[in-house]
């Protein structure tokens with residue numbers, strides 16, 4: 001069954017990583033305003049999720065899923081910062097009206113499903129079709145409140161797909177080598193379609209989705225442009241340092257200072273100066289010599305941390321908790337991640353857990369809309385852990401592959417932040433002992449050394465398992481990523497180089513090192 005599931009995901013997503021989102025009958029996106037226990041703020045009745053959009057050619061069904069009540073949590077006082085904020089600006093929109101209707105954002109296009117007579121065998125079944133199947137109550141997973149009529153025309157249980165495929169002749173079964181080769185060329189593989197930068201911990205034989213035809217160069221150029229300020233500042237200073245000077249102790253010391261000032265960190269600065277000394281001591285040195293050595297040494301530091309974000313899709317949902325200080329790009333990065341995942345055919349649920357800022361909730365809704373992701377949100381000031389609980393339940397119910405939980409990042413009150421994040425982790429852990437499966441921290445490159453301190457704090461508070469550095473476009477402080485890698489040795493999964501939906505790329509050590517050192521142009 002596990003293998004069947006993995007196969008379903010990967011088979012479905014195949015071909016989608018390199019192309020626009022497939023035209024498949026996608027389950028409707030749903031925005032759920034969910035009640036979360038916060039008695040001090042709003043008396044929240046149980047809210048029903050609005051009826052689901054009927055599947056194409058399906059007669060409208062009236063299913064309504066009731067959100068299970070939030071877990072009983074100890075009473076928490078209203079956030080004092082909220083009171084302060086309201087005192088400062090009573091006009092501000094700190095409250096979402098109590099009677100907000102659950103909103104439904106149907107997907108713009110739901111194409112006609114395949115013909116009724118040709119289920120799984122004709123074509124690999126699409127994700128939404130399988131979704132209809134898995135949406136049926138499953139032992140221990142649902143309480144039976146959702147009774148979705150299977151859509152005959154394009155529904156095929158996952159097991160059937162796997163069996164149907166395994167009964168087909170494989171190229172290895174065919175004796176004629178020419179025919180076998182032709183079949184190999186024709187037959188699509190079962191490789192998963194996880195986007196670049198993600199990996200799976202599944203045991204099934206898997207490969208990364210084929211890279212897109214063009215983007216490497218385009219991306220590298222953009223990375224270069226983004227890091228141009230970091231690079232030109234650094235290389236300009238290095239060049240002037242070595243103009244008509246032989247490499248001696250003084251120049252080595254000057255270089256070391258310069259590298260430390262560029263946020264690269266003491267450890268990496270010493271690696272670079274040591275290597276340079278061993279190669280060129282007493283000789284003439286050019287800026288190009290230094291850049292070459294710098295690039296090689298930085299690559300060595302970064303290579304161990306440049307890792308793909310591993311998803312264990314057997315969890316369903318794989319829960320990603322996103323933490324970080326306000327303004328470091330959490331919400332934007334969540335949107336960019338959701339775009340990659342849903343673009344690859346995975347079903348994504350977002351949880352607007354930054355309940356401290358109304359704009360953050362609205363911002364995430366916009367990203368959900370843009371990325372065809374489901375979203376669970378609550379009212380301003382609601383208990384974030386309760387919301388995470390509800391989001392997990394909803395993700396389970398809707399068979400989401402990935403649940404991404406946004407959080408507030410109030411460093412102004414560390415104790416409160418700690419309590420909130422710990423509570424979210426605790427609540428998720430009750431639902432799945434391994435959840436959250438990934439704790440991602442976003443770091444704003446423009447903050448330089450502050451970013452280093454933030455890792456320290458959030459690592460202790462939330463058990464950060466990997467990093468995404470944002471705003472590497474246009475900053476002169478990109479070197480901080482190297483210092484953080486050397487010190488914390490946490491995986492760096494992606495880097496952000498812009499505010500756009502596509503401005504997030506898998507982190508690649510050599511590209512980054514070359515861009516900073518200004519070589520390989």
Ligand SMILES: Nc1nc2c(ncn2[C@@H]2O[C@H](COP(=O)(O)OP(=O)(O)OP(=O)(O)O)[C@@H](O)[C@H]2O)c(=O)[nH]1
Pocket residue numbers: 324325326327328329330331332333354357360363407408409470471472473495496497498499503
């Ligand atoms: N230039 C640039 N801007 C970015 C990048 N990532 C995010 N931003 C911008 O940074 C600002 C803050 O981003 P958010 O995603 O709201 O940050 P946040 O951590 O969610 O902040 P709060 O909602 O206040 O907790 C927004 O204006 C984003 O558009 C990036 O890679 N490059």
